[in-house]
Amino acid sequence: MATPDAYETLLDEYKRASNVSSASGVLSWDQQVTMPEGGTPARSKQLSTLSAVHHDIITGDTVADALAELEDADLTPEQAASVREIRREHERASAVPRDLVEQLSEASSDALPAWEQAREDDDFDHFAPHLETLVELRREYANEIDPDADPYAVLFADYEPYLDLSKAEAVLEELRDRLVPLVAAIQASDADLATPFDGEYSPEKQESVSRDLLDDLGYDWDRGRLDTSSHPFTSGNQFDTRITTRFQPEDPLDSIMSTVHEYGHAQYNLGLPREAFGTPLGDSRDLTVHESQSRFWENHVGRSEAFWDRHAGTLADAFDDDLSARDVYEAANQVYPDNLIRVEADELTYHMHIILRFELERDLISGDLAVEDVPEAWNEKMEEYLDVTPETDSEGCLQDIHWSHGNFGYFPTYSLGSVLAAQLDHTMREDLDVDALVRNGDFAAIREWLGERIHQHGQRYTTPELVEEATGEAFTADYFLDYAESKYEALYDL
Structure with missing residues (x-):
């Protein structure tokens, strides 16, 4: 029987590793938001060193000995969950050599500015060597963890450890089978949705609107901030979570939707238990x-x-436009199958973008697709799934930041998250009049519901367990598909 000391020792070591990761997150945020362009060589080394320190702590003898002592311990459910999560991270990290961890961190840090320059110059060849390096390193990483497994499945498990890749594939296939005919019906319809935005909208006015919306939603400015970046993202923890957005002069809804999207990420972080900071129950x-x-x-x-x-x-006052609520609602929900950019895609065709990326990166990792052939393969799939071909690689295979981070296996979680969002929304509406709360600005009630069902638990439950706990049902795509068909059939008079 283990003593309480082993559990406390394990948590102390994990907190040290977590603090190192938090520091890396701040440096990464800085690199993407405020760091001078010339800072990359130093930043790459800094992040590489911190990755190695984190790896050394997680794989160290102190963690290994504590986990061994806790193998058959009589633990509370919360303690058992923490041990489960730390054990999983320890076992995966221990399989990967320290020098490979450093190489991956340095390669991704070097790749980021190369990707930014390549996208700006529409020059895939500038980014290709970095992508080649990251693909090779990620293959090696997956092989170290499980040489007998599908390497892409190993990478996917870094981002979604408790839903099998086969489940993700089944969901993506279900979305494709139901959404493709829905989009086709929308294209064939005679509905003429409003397009009220015409002209250019200054970044200053757009930022003012974003801040007003964040105020209304209840963003905690004492623990957060809003900045701009080339690709909107959220970074932080329950004490400090920062969000970024970007501004398109001709499309103010793009920055608004990005800001509200990142607010959702931030609210999750800020809603995690403060007393559990640095432990799995606080992540x-x-x-x-x-x-x-x-x-x-x-x-x-x-x-x-x-x-x-x-x-x-709010928009009418900021932009000096005569905007009705119905017009903005229709503009925010228009379906544009010919949209080239994922983060600007509508709610339906967005998932075709995800399927495209999923298939390409899986072929990259398996070796069935060479890096040099990515632009051509990308364009072919855009034509197949969305009936449009990018004229430039900046609008095509260079548009996303994820591969510059070496994040292969990440993209499916976007569609999986959309599916779960609809399931949560369905359950929430059984308890709350969500539309009335939104219309009246009572967002606190919505935040509290999500906090009780999702945020407060940290990593106590696995994903399937958490979905059951929050909704009373197993994870399913049914609610998203029903929601999508009901909403868009009404909008487009189908």
Whole structure:
């Protein structure tokens, strides 16, 4: 029987490793937001060193000995969950050599500015050597963890450890089978949805609107901030979570939806138990659950008619435009199959973008697709799934930041998160009049519901367990598909 000391020792070591990761997160945020362009060589070394320190702590004898002592211990459910999560991280990290961890960190840090320059110059060849290096390193990483497994499945488990890749594939296939005919029906319809935005909208006015919306949603500025970056993202923990957005002069809804999306990520982080900071019980579950929070706020709140009943006037005042709530609602929900950019895609065709990326990166990792052939393969799949071909690689295979981070296996969680968001929304509406709360600006009630069902648990439950705990049902795509068909059939008079 283990003594309580082993558990306390394990948590102390894990907290040290968590603090190192938090520090790396701040340096990564700085690199993408405020760091001078010339800072990359030093930043790459800094992040590489911190990755190695984290690896050394997690794989060290102190953690290994404590886990061994706790193997058959009589633990509380909360303690058992923490040990489960730390053991999983320890076993995966121990399989990967320290020098490979450093190589991956340095390679991804070097790749980021190369990707940014390549996208700006529409020059895939500038980024290709970095992508080649990251693909090779990630293959090696997967092989070290489990040489007998599908390497892409190993990488996917870094982001979604408790839903099998086969489940993700089944969900993506179900979305494709139901959404493709829905999009086709929308294209064939005679509906003429409003397009009220015409002209250019200054970044200053757009930022003012974003801040007003964050104020109304209840963003805690004492623990957060809003900045701009080339690709919107969220970074932080329950004490300090920062979000970024970007501004398109001709499309103010792009920055608004990005801001509301990132607010959802931030609210999850800020809602985690403060007393459990640095432990698995104080960390978010995984990317499927994280994405469900951002997709809930973006799609089920930010794209709702109730939200624009409340905030069309906010936009009208900021932009000096005559904007009705219905017009903005229709503009926020228009379906554009020919949209080239994932983060600007509508709620339906977005998932075709995810399927495309999933298939390409899986072929990259398996070796069935060479890096040099990525632009051509990308364009072929864009034509197949969305009936449009990018004219430039900047609008095509260079548009996303994820591969510059070496994040292969990440993309499926976007669709999985959207599916879970709809399931949570369905359950929430059994308890709350969500539209009335949104229309009246009573977002606290919504935050509290999500806090009780999702945020407060940290990593106590696995993903399937958490979904059951929050909704009373197993994870399913049914609610998303029903929601999508009902909403868009009404919008387009189908």
